[in-house]
Amino acid sequence: MKKILVIDAQGGGIGKQIVAELVKRNIPAEIVAVGTNATATSQMLKAGAAHGATGENPVIVGCRDADYIVGPLGIVIADSMYGEITPGMASAVGQSRAKKVFIPVTNCGNTVAGIRGANLKDYIEEAVVILQKQFDED
Numbered sequence: 001m002k003k004i005l006v007i008d009a010q011g012g013g014i015g016k017q018i019v020a021e022l023v024k025r026n027i028p029a030e031i032v033a034v035g036t037n038a039t040a041t042s043q044m045l046k047a048g049a050a051h052g053a054t055g056e057n058p059v060i061v062g063c064r065d066a067d068y069i070v071g072p073l074g075i076v077i078a079d080s081m082y083g084e085i086t087p088g089m090a091s092a093v094g095q096s097r098a099k100k101v102f103i104p105v106t107n108c109g110n111t112v113a114g115i116r117g118a119n120l121k122d123y124i125e126e127a128v129v130i131l132q133k134q135f136d137e138d
Contacts, residue, residue, distance in 0.1 A: 002029040002135065005066035005098065006049065007059060007075045009084035012040030014072050014103060014120065016047040021128040023048035027135060029067070034058045036084040059089040063096040068134070070127055072105040073112060080110060099134055101127045 004022065008015025012035055022031055033044030033052040036059075045052040053062070063069065074080035076094050078087040093100065103123050104112040118126075 002067040002138070003065060004029045004031050004068045004070060004131065005062045006031060006033050006044055007035075007062075007069065007071035007089075007093065008033075008040045008044065009036040009072075009074070009081040010040060012037075012043030014105065014124070015040060016043040017121070017124045018070055018103070018127065019044045019047035019049045021124055022131070025128060025132060027128070027132060029135070032062055032066070034062050036081070036089070056086050056088050060092040063092040063098065066096060066098040067138075068101065068131055069093055069096060069098045070101045070131065071103065073102040073110060074105060076100070076102065077110055101130050103127055 006015050006018050019031055019033060031049045033041055033049035035041030035054050038054050041052045041054045074085055076090050078090040104115045106112060
């Protein structure tokens, strides 16, 4: 079974929505939630993730064997998300062999050129559709 690693920080709201959408669409994968803090992890578990863990080491370990990584863009930028993304976390995500899908959240001083200004819900749905298509191609 394929493994989707959902990573989030802060209150876990984005990760929670991603997990809920993956569950709703019955994506045939093990969904693992890793939060930078216990609140983020808890929110993703409540949304239906199969497993959850919290902190830097679970991000690093989870990135080693994930088939897919999904989360806000900040998970690949050291010190983003108000400092919750450590350099080790960003490096692990960036160096992972997993296919990655990032939600273009433009806060913490990071702006993505070319995004169309859709709302967060639309970006999350689009990210899950991308994952679904990649599953169909694999």
